[in-house]
Amino acid sequence: MRLYILVFLLLLVGCSNQGVLAPAHTLPEEVVLEGLEGSLALRVGSNVAWRVESYNTWLSTTPATGIGPKVIQLKAKFLGELQNQPEYTGSLRITGDVEAEVLVRLPLVRVTGGVEDSSPAAASVSSSSLPSQLQRTSSTPTPSATGDEILVKYRTDLRAAALPEGSRVLSHDRISRLTKLQSPNPQALLERLRLDPSVEWAEINGTVTAQGEPTDQFYPQQWYLRATGARFAYQQTYTTPITVAVVDTGVRYDHPDLAGRLWQPGEGAYDFVGDALPPEEPNKPYDPCGQPAPDGPGDNDPTDPCDLSAKDKGSHGTHVTGIIVANAGTFVPACPTCTDSGMVGQAHNAPIKVLPLRVLDSSGNGTFEDVALAVRYAAGIPVEKSGQLLQNPRPAQIINLSLGSVAYSNVMCEAVADAVARGVLVVAAAGNFQSSSPGAKVYPAACPGAISVAATDQYNQVAYYSQQNSEVDIAAPGGNTAISGGGILSTTWNYTTNLPNYTFYMGTSQATPQVAAALAMALSSGRASTATEAWNLIRSSATDLGAPGRDDAYGYGLLNLPGAFGWTLPRGEFLVSLSGPIARRVPVVNGRFETFLVPGRYTMVACRDDSGNSLCDSGEPKMERQVQVNGGNTLDLGTIQVGP
Known part of the structure; x- marks a missing residue:
């Protein structure tokens, strides 16, 4: 009889359908991870079913379900940086035929x-x-220290010269025959002196300022210039004029922050899309956002007529252009409440101009054919558009392509190859499809010879949308507008009020012009004399991020201008x-x-x-x-x- 009772009790221990479990003390109350890994020993009956669930996203279990005793592997994985704290703690919930909670500790050293x-x-x-030249100062010199002084160099001795009425001699240098005059109306005095045959030259006694960072109103919000070190661009001397072709939606020529930085209609700028068709009914108003004439030759005015996706802060091409060449200093504001200085382009102090080439319509879409035509045209290669021969009088040294498609295109890649063969640098956006199409190649960035640019955020991490693949060459800030102030600020246009404005965008479209500007600056400064030299300079100085060496997220690293130019910081x-x-x-x-x-x-x-x-x-x-x-x-x- 005692033997039967013993056998019956043993059966109960391993029986799950009666709900009799292994003693609770066989499950540990806590587990301490060694590094990022550890284990949890489940000592239960052979027929006991169980499930392990983690209360914490950073803690995973393998396996998560089973029957009978098992050693479960625990692994900690953090998507971002760990908080700077002595210990991480988490909890595991065990359910099924056994109920328990286990504390998991991850001690840090x-x-x-x-x-x-x-x-x-x-x-x-x-x-x-x-030193004072490194403090933040205005990049626009003031006209005069006192506002009423004129420097004059006379051809004869001052005693033989007749001084204009109302002027007063402040000083005279007999060696250089330089005289400093003062007048309550210096501009009128200057005009009279320049008509005097005894005067060799005359000028306002202006001032120079220590060169430093710009003082434009929105410059403090341009965090991306600090991320790449472009804030120190004032240290470099630029002498060679360079043209960057922006193949995009066109640009607003009337944006005051871009004055003097664009090649105009008739100077090589071109619209490959063409204007919208007139209304079918004469009494209807003309819609600049309408469909252009199919298979038309385009025209030589690439002004961006509208933006259907962002009417109050639109013009993708204007945004890209501003990142490259927006001016430093003040201008006449477009309205009483408008800014008088705006923001600054990366190459604001270099003789770099943008050649606008419009290939995208008001919806932001364009054809492979037009992109290929614009790339060849930008490189100085004659092209034919609807029977019309087009020749660019201002061949570009750099072509910026802040556009792309996940579909391969022979015509675009052949055009890129032709431009590169002419010694032109083709810089293209790696793409914003990483969330929906991870690792997919985007063209023309993935075309052989193109420089593919990925995007980083404010924290120098690869942006969630930025394409990651074997074609990525370099990274630059592309921002994240979900974070306050985390986007890339640049020039845009309000089509509702018809006034210029400034907006934060994000994307590899915004990262690409920063690399294009850096290459243009390398050529303009003389640090590089060929396309190959310019790219090698920028690539070799990039800050290595991610896996050591080139990787699919950052390419060769983050754009680093001080390293490329050797600036003393x-x-x-x-x-x-x-x-x-x-x-x-x-x-x-x-x-x-x-x-x-x-x-x-x-x-x-x-x-x-x-x-x-x-x-x-x-x-x-x-x-x-x-x-x-x-x-x-x-x-x-x-x-x-x-x-x-």
């Missing part, structure tokens, strides 16, 4: 250290004692970055840093962030070493020496 500048001049120079703050089981960028405060890391092996880079973009760019003083972080409370890395 406190890592500390110090950073010192080992360069010889470190002790005497700090970021708080910057003010000394920045120190920065420590670590990549390994997790990635972490750590600020250095008063020479010390502290963070928390998952155990594992890391590559640590310490640098002096002179460009101020929270990255260790090429050309900045830095140090790199491997760090092993083992389990424990604290790891002190000592003092890191960062030098030239």
